[in-house]
Amino acid sequence: MKAIVHDRYGPPDVLRFQEVDKPVPAGHEVLVRVRAAAVNARDWHFMRGDPYLARAAFGLRAPKVRIRGTDFAGVVEAVGGDVTRFRAGDEVYGEVEGAFAEYVSVPDDLVERKPANLSFEQAAAIPLAGNTALMGLRDEARVQPGQRVLINGASGGVGTFAVQLAKSFGAHVTAVCSPRNAELVRSLGADHVVDYTREDFTRAGQRYDVVFDLVGNRSLADLRRALTPAGTLVLSGGGVSEGGSLVGPIGLVVKGRLLARFVRHRVTTLEAVPSAANLATLRELAEAGTLTPVIDRSHPLSETAEAIRYVEQEHARAKVVLTA
Structure with a gap:
């Protein structure tokens, strides 16, 4: 599969769009074909290893997590043997490391059904x-x-x-x-x-x-x-x-x-911790018309570096999304 990978800290140019192994879901995981992902400020912080003090968690010399991104929306392709809440074909959204890719494997307690009234791009803008x-x-x-x-x-x-x-x-x-x-x-x-x-x-x-x-x-x-x-x-x-x-x-x-x-x-x-329960609440608010994601612009996954550059330079308002 294709994914956005970085092996060193630096500006958006360190990001590479390349082939990597497709993940295999473990017992409590869901394999999702990513249809859209969203860029967050944390993505450029992680990309640059900024602030330096946070590298104790990010990785001192190089990023511990090679594939960037957290927010995603897509379609379940397969589930682990212990998963009962989802099945292939379900439209879902959630938050997990490695979302800037064509596929992501997600613990089932970090994923929820996508708001029925939203596009994949809109849904991907919500989680974080x-x-x-x-x-x-x-x-x-x-x-x-x-x-x-x-x-x-x-x-x-x-x-x-x-x-x-x-x-x-x-x-x-x-x-x-x-x-x-x-x-x-x-x-x-x-x-x-x-x-x-x-x-x-x-x-x-x-x-x-x-x-x-x-x-x-x-x-x-x-x-x-x-x-x-x-x-x-x-x-x-x-x-x-x-x-x-x-x-x-x-x-x-x-x-x-x-x-x-x-x-x-x-x-x-505030330490915002991802949870399926909160995703469910956000889905209900979106389906009720109380919560509407605002999207500034979208880019194909291959243009992730440009999307992050746009967010980092603080020209973006609301959300910037990627389509896979």
Whole structure:
């Protein structure tokens, strides 16, 4: 099969579209013929080994995982002997390492049936970003009807889902984004839009019950200034960080965990863990029309390097997908 492979860290040019062995599903795995995959910020972080501190997990000298990508949607081709939830021909989606390939073998607890009303491209856009938004707002922030929620980075992959989910939870949503994306986030349900090129939301005087930070470029003091006295700050890394390429967003997350012990605000750092249960929830929301993926552009799998370059340079809004 064809896959996107890299054996060293670096710019998108290190990625190669080449022939590799087709995976064979183990007992609790499902073999999926990938029809579409989605690019996430983590893909270029892994590709570059950035931040350097994370190479302790990525692989010190070279990537431990050679095939990039996590989000996919496709059709089940075969199942392991212990799998009972799926059979050949089922349309599914999920999140697992190695998704930038024609086939991927996935543990059955990381895959779920695809939303029936969505294309493969739309479904592939959901898993990582949708799960991050869901866990950040539902599990960490515990958003309640009537609360004021600010989403910093509202036009990105996670942000576009977060705006929709916060509205579905009954919140009043303020979206922070660039002026070119203002109409997009309004169309997704944002009640108010802050143009970060003209206004600093941390100094505008408005206070929020929840600040969901998806950018990582503001200090904790700034972010807390925008909270009500009993407000919640949810930190979810981001592509930019005050820590730079050595520690990246890890620095802000560590500071957040330390600070949480000493302040009255609730400060929480999000670790979005893939699960079939959350994929099922996201599928139900999509089928109900509550959640609609936004796709900026699509590329064939062979053009993955160009797709990642586009995302890395921060021109993308919402999701960029690959078709296999």
